[in-house]
Amino acid sequence: MGTILEIKDLNIEFHDHSVPETVVFDFSMQLQEGEIVGIVGESGSGKTMTALAIAGLLSRHDITKKGQIIFKEQDLLICKRSILREFQGKDISMIFQEPMTSLNPVRKIGWQVEESLRLHENLTKEELKKRAIDALREVELPEPEKIYRQYPHQLSGGMRQRVMIASAMICNPKILIADEATTALDVTIQAQIVQLLKRLNSKKNTAILFISHDLSLVRKLCTKVIVMQNGHIVERGNTEDIYQNPQEVYTKQLIAAIPKCEKNFE
Amino acid sequence: MSEKTHGVKTMRKSEKEQAAKRINYNLRIGAVITITMCVFILIGFVYTPYNPEAMDETQKLAGISWHHFLGCDNFGRDIFSRVLKGSGTTLLVATGTILIGTGAGIILGALTGYYGGWLDEILMRINDAIFAFPSILLALVFISLLGTGTVNIVIALGIAFIPSFARIVRSEFLRCKNMDYVKQAKLIGAGDLRIMFVHILPNTLPVLLSSVMIGFNNAVLAEAGMSYLGIGVQPPFASLGRMLSEAQAYLFTRPGYALSIGIFIILLVLGFGLLGEGIKELK
Numbered sequence: 001m002g003t004i005l006e007i008k009d010l011n012i013e014f015h016d017h018s019v020p021e022t023v024v025f026d027f028s029m030q031l032q033e034g035e036i037v038g039i040v041g042e043s044g045s046g047k048t049m050t051a052l053a054i055a056g057l058l059s060r061h062d063i064t065k066k067g068q069i070i071f072k073e074q075d076l077l078i079c080k081r082s083i084l085r086e087f088q089g090k091d092i093s094m095i096f097q098e099p100m101t102s103l104n105p106v107r108k109i110g111w112q113v114e115e116s117l118r119l120h121e122n123l124t125k126e127e128l129k130k131r132a133i134d135a136l137r138e139v140e141l142p143e144p145e146k147i148y149r150q151y152p153h154q155l156s157g158g159m160r161q162r163v164m165i166a167s168a169m170i171c172n173p174k175i176l177i178a179d180e181a182t183t184a185l186d187v188t189i190q191a192q193i194v195q196l197l198k199r200l201n202s203k204k205n206t207a208i209l210f211i212s213h214d215l216s217l218v219r220k221l222c223t224k225v226i227v228m229q230n231g232h233i234v235e236r237g238n239t240e241d242i243y244q245n246p247q248e249v250y251t252k253q254l255i256a257a258i259p260k261c262e263k264n265f266e
Numbered sequence: 267m268s269e270k271t272h273g274v275k276t277m278r279k280s281e282k283e284q285a286a287k288r289i290n291y292n293l294r295i296g297a298v299i300t301i302t303m304c305v306f307i308l309i310g311f312v313y314t315p316y317n318p319e320a321m322d323e324t325q326k327l328a329g330i331s332w333h334h335f336l337g338c339d340n341f342g343r344d345i346f347s348r349v350l351k352g353s354g355t356t357l358l359v360a361t362g363t364i365l366i367g368t369g370a371g372i373i374l375g376a377l378t379g380y381y382g383g384w385l386d387e388i389l390m391r392i393n394d395a396i397f398a399f400p401s402i403l404l405a406l407v408f409i410s411l412l413g414t415g416t417v418n419i420v421i422a423l424g425i426a427f428i429p430s431f432a433r434i435v436r437s438e439f440l441r442c443k444n445m446d447y448v449k450q451a452k453l454i455g456a457g458d459l460r461i462m463f464v465h466i467l468p469n470t471l472p473v474l475l476s477s478v479m480i481g482f483n484n485a486v487l488a489e490a491g492m493s494y495l496g497i498g499v500q501p502p503f504a505s506l507g508r509m510l511s512e513a514q515a516y517l518f519t520r521p522g523y524a525l526s527i528g529i530f531i532i533l534l535v536l537g538f539g540l541l542g543e544g545i546k547e548l549k
Contacts, residue, residue: 085455107468119454
């Protein structure tokens, strides 16, 4: 297993107020091939900002980024936009929190799943359709041929999140960033999605960066955990070590905050 | 439990039925009027009962008769034939105007709405400046620069119509550009142009389409106004506004002349207006 993503001293700073505001301080991590790493922390702890920086979506003029994000010997923070665009969707993809709004309401599911293939690979229409239906089948959607022709409003939240995963995974990316991917779903669907991610991870060897504030889900899915608070990394380590034996006060509090009524769903 | 869900289902069903019962009258009436007018106009392009430019000395200001449905004008030209031909001209001018207006409006609105920043500021301030003039006045200025003629009037009106469309498209782009699906498209490496015109533009269509219909109305009226003022379509060619200005001299001796043309303009505008409202309701 080699390191595929390395983040060194990432700082993210906002300039839209009179006083610059730093939201992520000296964030460093390494992501190994096929590894699932969880980032946990409360709202506003900088989890999503880190994810967006990795995905190359923080190209706004009022944000300064310092440090390095190294992927395939390129620093994603300073490399050319065209190179970044090559990676986006093909090698690094991301799924968002809100499956309700992440799909374009006026386009068919099939078209949207195909989109990243269309951008990154030269395929004929038939090949595109075949790949899209395969991808839909892979995320365990019933009747992929039918869903291929449907519009987003005809699907439920869980199905839409599966569609999002299908379109994120269609190019077989090296890294999948799941930013609160299960937060908007109800508990049973959350469990299914987490299992689906786990299965895709072992099948395709995709590294997953799982960002969540749901510690019990992170425990089920991830091998390593990074705990963040106010933009700082508070604690990191193997999941079980941290859950069994948290070192920091904040981590202890977070773990204490897990509702006790949880039941094993596997 | 099953009873309850059943109750919910029947309620939903009756709601659906109610929605279906609420017939979209605007759309239906608008469609009927517009289609009828379009059929008339299409016929006018290939066949008119008389040559619309041929004069007949004996029929000067003739009244309504079997030979001349709407009578004849002061040169003895058949009004019905001229109306058919003239509304065709008016429609063509309006279509051209809308094409220029929406085309440029979409490009401007998309660029300003999507990129924002200084580009937005500069272009929209120019837009505001143009918008401050009444569109007819603006078209008058352009006509005085370009000269009269059917093609020039299309260009002039088209330019005058750009700002309103640019604004509509811009506001829709502003609404859409922060949506998650746009972020998603960026994330998979789609270029800006692709995001603008393939991902966002289809989402603006419901709003755009109904404003196109309203714009179409304004274009018909603007053309009629320009021709009425004598700077639009030049004689002897017929257009509704041109004919209306010719008819006003005989408003008291032959009210039917002006009235028949007026009714044609009203029907044309009403049809598209209702259609626009109907499309809005469809959303």
